[in-house]
Amino acid sequence: MVRGGSLPRADLLELGFTPRQIQYRVSRGIWTVVRRGVYQIVHPRDRRDVMRAVVSSWAQAVVSHESAAELHEIPYVPAHDLVIISNHSRTTHDYPGVDVRRTHDLDEWHITSVDDIRVTTVARTVVDLAAARSPSHIGTIVDRLVSDGRLETVELEAVLKATGRRGKPGTTTMRKVLERRIGGDHSASVLERKGRALIARAGLPSPISEFPIPWSPGRRFDDAYPLLRIAIEWDSKRFHGQVASFEADRMRDRDAAIHGWVVVRFTWDDVHNHPNRVVETITALLAA
Secondary structure (H helix, E strand, O other), rough: OOOOOOOEHHHHHHOOHHHHHHHHHOOOOOOOOEOOOEEEOOOOOOHHHHHHHHHHHOOOOOOOOHHHHHHOOOOOOOOOOOOEEEEEEEEEEOOOOEEEEEEEOOOOEEEEOOOOOOOHHHHHHHHHHHHHOOOHHHHHHHHHHHHOOOOHHHHHHHHHHHHHOOOOOHHHHHHHHHHHHHOOOOOOHHHHHHHHHHHOOOOOOEEEEEEOOOEEEEEEEEEEHHHHEEEEEEEOHHHOHHEEEEEEEEHHHHHHHHHHOOOEEEEEHHHOOOHHHHHHHHHHHHOO
């Protein structure tokens, strides 16, 4: 399939073109070399075609920044003159009409798809945009997205926690924006707040947070339904797991089973990408 008007050499050879036929078309100007091993055989119809061409020819490339805002239709963000792509910092690719931003902190959970084009998520896009915008501007964008139900502040906090660091443009701006909008339960992790919000939206009974473990009062479950002996652990070790912590958690689960409790653990992937699975699990446990 021709994605965005361009094809890599390997695909052309697989389609039956010989190296001589490829060279002939390039020398006559029928095809254009957009980068080494990639040929534009059909002129892109629009900016989305350019985006498709780039992300299909670079394994790690994703549409980002203002171009991601364009795909997501994020308000109050004017389109950039060039298509903006983020690619791994160790790569040196260039592409006509494309502004390549190199990065080393783009995780898989920061990436989604719009119109079959790999693009940064809304949350990651907002964090990227903060590098060149004021707190008031980013705050206006965030408030609109939250109001429209397209973004949660805990998602922003998770991305900032994963990517923010001293001296990185946008980190201070995002922290100021979030400080004004995340109130109350600052002691809870991002995952805990997101998980509890999911339970509330599903209309399930509210668990007791930070519930003291009956046989070990100095320790606590993240959430619990004590009358039913059900405990919920929001396992944020998706980001910073350690072997010792992993083993301690498993020991605690065994102790809970000995005392007749059921402990269910949910990761960031569960809550962020499979919320229905979380709700169904808790619903089934409560019913049982």
